[in-house]
Amino acid sequence: MKSGANLNTMCVKIVEEPLSRLVEYGVVPIAFEVSTRFRPVPAESGLGGIRLVEEAVDPPYVKDYDATSEEGPARWLRRWNWDTSSWGLLAAYEGSRRVGGAVLARRSPNVNMLEGRDDLAVLWDLRVHPDHRGAGLGRSIFDAAVDWARRYGCVELKIETQDINVPACRFYARQGCRLSAIILHAYPECPDEAQLIWRLSL
Numbered sequence: 761m762k763s764g765a766n767l768n769t770m771c772v773k774i775v776e777e778p779l780s781r782l783v784e785y786g787v788v789p790i791a792f793e794v795s796t797r798f799r800p801v802p803a804e805s806g807l808g809g810i811r812l813v814e815e816a817v818d819p820p821y822v823k824d825y826d827a828t829s830e831e832g833p834a835r836w837l838r839r840w841n842w843d844t845s846s847w848g849l850l851a852a853y854e855g856s857r858r859v860g861g862a863v864l865a866r867r868s869p870n871v872n873m874l875e876g877r878d879d880l881a882v883l884w885d886l887r888v889h890p891d892h893r894g895a896g897l898g899r900s901i902f903d904a905a906v907d908w909a910r911r912y913g914c915v916e917l918k919i920e921t922q923d924i925n926v927p928a929c930r931f932y933a934r935q936g937c938r939l940s941a942i943i944l945h946a947y948p949e950c951p952d953e954a955q956l957i958w959r960l961s962l
């Protein structure tokens with residue numbers, strides 16, 4: 761689908777695979793270190809709203825979405841009772857080694873994140889192998905995800921992340937996404953995390 765010519769050091773190709781490859785997709789670790797976080801604080805003046813202030817996390821810890829019960833690509837299809845026939849899986853390979861990828865959702869009436877819209881795609885998952893982060897691969901996968909969504913007539917890409925994922929927030933901001941919502945208390949199992957919703961017009 762796309763060559764990795766703009767990557768700094770790697771020769772990576774990005775291909776589309778069937779969703780049945782989710783187990784293999786999950787071999788790429790999604791875990792990252794939380795050494796700083798954004799803290800939502802009420803704005804002090806004007807009409808109110810919320811500001812995100814970056815603060816140190818001491819001691820740092822490792823966040824692994826796949827380790828959370830019920831989460832992780834290997835479990836998604838078993839857990840979901842959704843129509844995922846229109847979803848997409850993008851896989852990045854360096855040679856025969858899987859080094860990253862993305863999962864995209866569209867046209868699933870029961871998925872609230874999709875807002876009942878057929879012209880919206882959700883970037884459900886994005887991951888780059890820790891050995892390959894910071895070299896432009898995430899950007900290439902994100903570009904391939906945008907191409908994928910446009911190909912199916914989507915006019916907007918929606919992405920969920922959390923205020924403890926500063927690298928992902930900086931990454932999405934760098935890709936031109938705008939922060940459209942900060943939702944406090946979104947995760948009963950992680951009460952100290954806020955949900956952040958990013959959007960990109962396509």
Ligand SMILES: CC(C)(COP(=O)(O)OP(=O)(O)OC[C@H]1O[C@@H](n2cnc3c(N)ncnc32)[C@H](O)[C@@H]1OP(=O)(O)O)[C@@H](O)C(=O)NCCC(=O)NCCS
Pocket residue numbers: 790791792885886887888889892893894895896897898899900920921922925926927928930931932934
């Ligand atoms: C977020 C993630 C996909 C980014 O991939 P990546 O390959 O490291 O990112 P890239 O090297 O392509 O960076 C693209 C841009 O984002 C910025 N960026 C990426 N990581 C960043 C970080 N930790 N801090 C600040 N900026 C960062 C880069 O500066 C770069 O900007 P540039 O265009 O000026 O060079 C990767 O860090 C990852 O897999 N994280 C763990 C999984 C995860 O959190 N996924 C998202 C779930 S919502």
